[in-house]
Amino acid sequence: MRKLILLLLILASWPASSWGDEVGAALFNSNCRPCHDGNGDGRTAGGAKMAIPDLRSADVQKLTDDDLYQRIGNGAKHKQYPHTFLKKGMTDPQLREVIGYIRLLKKN
Numbered sequence: 001m002r003k004l005i006l007l008l009l010i011l012a013s014w015p016a017s018s019w020g021d022e023v024g025a026a027l028f029n030s031n032c033r034p035c036h037d038g039n040g041d042g043r044t045a046g047g048a049k050m051a052i053p054d055l056r057s058a059d060v061q062k063l064t065d066d067d068l069y070q071r072i073g074n075g076a077k078h079k080q081y082p083h084t085f086l087k088k089g090m091t092d093p094q095l096r097e098v099i100g101y102i103r104l105l106k107k108n
Contacts, residue, residue, distance in 0.1 A: 024101030027094055031085060040105040050080045056107040068099045 029038065035046040040055030053060055063071075070076035073086040073095045085095060 021101065021104065023094075024097040024099075024104075027090075027098050028101045031090070032098065035081065040102065046081075052081065054107075055102050056105045058107070061103070061106050065096075065099050068102065069095060072098065 028036075032040075035044055035050070035052055036042050036055055037044050037047065041047075042052035042054050044052075046052070060068075067076075071078060072083045073090070075082035075084045085098075086092070090098075
């Protein structure tokens with residue numbers, strides 16, 4: 001019983017955002033990295049062919065979460081490289097984790 005209480009105390013003190021950061025990073029790396037690169041700059045072979053925007057840029061970062069949700073999940077405003085991750089099996093919570101991770105890529 002003591003071990004269970006200790007475990008619960010440790011988990012309760014763990015910052016919730018770090019869990020989300022890891023989930024968002026893993027989803028980003030498996031779904032977005034091939035074109036957007038690990039840091040989001042879009043400097044990949046595929047990114048160069050399709051003029052992919054830098055996800056760290058002010059232009060991307062100023063988009064609302066809903067804008068990003070529609071663009072990434074449903075392909076809104078994507079003509080060259082349509083994103084339809086919601087139709088490809090990504091769940092709503094997973095997409096929101098990706099959006100949260102994209103927010104962390106913001107240029108300083």
